[in-house]
């Protein structure tokens with residue numbers, strides 16, 4: 001069987017780490033695409049990663065390119081094209097710049113990778129993934145946004161540290177939009193099956209929820225740009241679930257057509273990812289406060305999508 005082709009659109013910080021993880025996990029051959037001005041960057045990273053394969057012992061072809069023809073027929077496309085945040089910026093501040101970029105990228109994906117499973121990472125995430133689906137016209141199963149796995153990873157880390165527990169034992173889901181209104185679903189947060197409310201005080205949990213909501217901004221403030229290791233790892237988990245038909249239940253931005261009472265909206269919800277892409281949006285019961293928070297988050301996403309329509 002031929003190896004899968006994974007096209008990474010954007011060869012910047014996240015793109016480079018995506019390529020490194022995809023190659024290391026031998027998920028397929030990797031095409032690292034960027035604009036002509038950044039061709040050297042894409043080619044340099046590709047060559048560096050192929051040489052890494054000799055040391056670490058993986059077989060993956062990594063190509064750097066600025067030609068869409070090299071992306072043709074990719075099974076998976078992961079999009080990080082766009083600009084990241086600078087200190088003091090919100091994700092929403094990126095809307096007008098990244099929207100134009102996503103429109104151009106979407107047209108090429110539609111033409112060159114018509115059967116691909118597309119994972120969008122560019123921010124503001126929920127509006128960008130909505131635009132991607134609109135431009136490509138792909139079915140909702142094949143266009144998803146990466147945010148929930150990342151936000152949940154941040155939530156899980158902070159919980160593990162507060163508990164003095166292993167990160168491996170903490171499971172949690174963050175739902176809603178990828179912004180200040182995200183919804184860390186505490187009622188589904190467990191340490192090896194034990195509900196977290198039994199183990200941590202409300203004040204501690206409130207502090208952790210707050211830090212999770214500002215988890216991206218905390219890193220932007222420290223580094224002067226967006227995080228890239230965890231965002232890349234999160235998107236690779238989604239790509240791997242698709243390529244290996246793992247049927248994983250992951251929080252991801254999915255297109256709602258009535259689920260949770262939302263229609264024509266991308267928002268973070270638990271989904272099943274397998275060979276069919278986003279095979280299912282899983283409906284779970286939320287307590288009153290979580291439900292209210294999800295509604296608020298959906299309203300914020302809707303506002304952004306409406307703003308995008310005017311640009």
Ligand code: APR
Nearest residue numbers: 010011012013014015034035080081082083084121122123
């Ligand atoms: N096509 C392909 N690549 C593009 C395009 C385009 N039309 N426009 C810009 N790019 C490239 C840039 O040249 C750059 O190399 O996208 C890359 C983005 O990389 P970084 O600036 O390093 O940003 P990164 O940290 O990877 O974040 C990318 O993901 O999480 C989000 O908020 C983040 O929107 C940002 C995106």
